[in-house]
Amino acid sequence: MFDDHVKIAVTPHALVLSEDTGLLASVGTDLAAAGWTVSAQPVAMVWRSVAGAANRPQLVVVDATQLDMRAVEFLQMIAANVQGPATALLFLLPPGADCSVLRTICTGTTCYVLGCPFDSGQLRCLAASALESCRWREELRRSLGQFGPPLPDARALTLRVRTLPEATQASQFLAAFGPEPDMLVIGLMELIANGIEHGNLGISYREKTELLLAGAWSDEVDRRLKEPAYRDLFVSVEMRRERDRLQFAVTDQGKGFDPRPYLALDPQRAFDPNGRGIAMARTISFSELDYIGRGNRVLATVKI
Numbered sequence: 001m002f003d004d005h006v007k008i009a010v011t012p013h014a015l016v017l018s019e020d021t022g023l024l025a026s027v028g029t030d031l032a033a034a035g036w037t038v039s040a041q042p043v044a045m046v047w048r049s050v051a052g053a054a055n056r057p058q059l060v061v062v063d064a065t066q067l068d069m070r071a072v073e074f075l076q077m078i079a080a081n082v083q084g085p086a087t088a089l090l091f092l093l094p095p096g097a098d099c100s101v102l103r104t105i106c107t108g109t110t111c112y113v114l115g116c117p118f119d120s121g122q123l124r125c126l127a128a129s130a131l132e133s134c135r136w137r138e139e140l141r142r143s144l145g146q147f148g149p150p151l152p153d154a155r156a157l158t159l160r161v162r163t164l165p166e167a168t169q170a171s172q173f174l175a176a177f178g179p180e181p182d183m184l185v186i187g188l189m190e191l192i193a194n195g196i197e198h199g200n201l202g203i204s205y206r207e208k209t210e211l212l213l214a215g216a217w218s219d220e221v222d223r224r225l226k227e228p229a230y231r232d233l234f235v236s237v238e239m240r241r242e243r244d245r246l247q248f249a250v251t252d253q254g255k256g257f258d259p260r261p262y263l264a265l266d267p268q269r270a271f272d273p274n275g276r277g278i279a280m281a282r283t284i285s286f287s288e289l290d291y292i293g294r295g296n297r298v299l300a301t302v303k304i
Contacts, residue, residue: 019063086134136189146172171189174237195252208274241304
């Protein structure tokens with residue numbers, strides 16, 4: 001049903017699923033003003049609108065009041081699909097609505113929830129976060145072959161990573177050693193980026209949410225990387241190959257944290273533009289994910 005070769009348009013496209021003309025007009029106007037192309041369909045047409053699209057939408061905006069069982073099942077498939085072109089789901093949830101149906105869907109790695117009534121800034125911020133996640137995943141995969149084939153006799157490697165561009169390169173290089181590089185690169189990037197942003201730079205979950213909502217996240221990361229307190233810190237990434245597995249140890253120089261709330265995908269965090277990375281890595285990239293000590297070192301295992 002999902003075609004891995006569907007073209008992703010340069011101009012982002014959103015599909016809005018609702019029969020509420022006022023909602024369609026409001027969402028369409030806000031997203032169009034932010035540079036999106038927008039189309040609309042009834043929720044009942046979701047399987048035809050997404051599966052048959054020549055250009056897969058990066059974002060599907062769903063009126064959660066109109067979900068039926070068939071639509072729920074198809075949206076679950078979209079949320080769980082991590083191997084084809086990325087499509088994010090954004091559910092519009094009216095006040096007092098039953099969230100139980102969303103709990104069965106929002107276990108996907110690119111699901112967002114926006115409570116109604118909402119303002120244009122909230123919608124545009126979540127849409128931008130969804131688009132960045134989709135394009136980030138596509139770019140990681142597209143550039144996987146830039147380092148050529150992996151070293152055939154390599155049994156142990158250690159890399160030091162300081163910036164997010166370096167994290168991208170390290171993830172792409174190391175992913176080539178695994179059996180499914182396009183899945184492994186996503187998890188590696190998430191773990192290394194977390195070590196830089198939250199570990200070395202000390203940016204908390206809530207701080208990142210506020211920075212993303214203000215459109216100031218990238219500037220803050222760049223600013224901290226230049227400060228004397230942070231500029232010499234690095235994340236160590238060790239790879240060890242054994243007979244039946246690859247193990248990656250990612251260690252930052254931060255104070256650590258409690259990883260337990262982030263190991264599973266929590267629908268409550270679907271209201272935030274961030275907070276999916278660890279669960280994404282654990283779900284789609286690694287067979288085992290274990291945090292050691294105070295939480296600044298994680299062991300990620302892939303069976304081979």
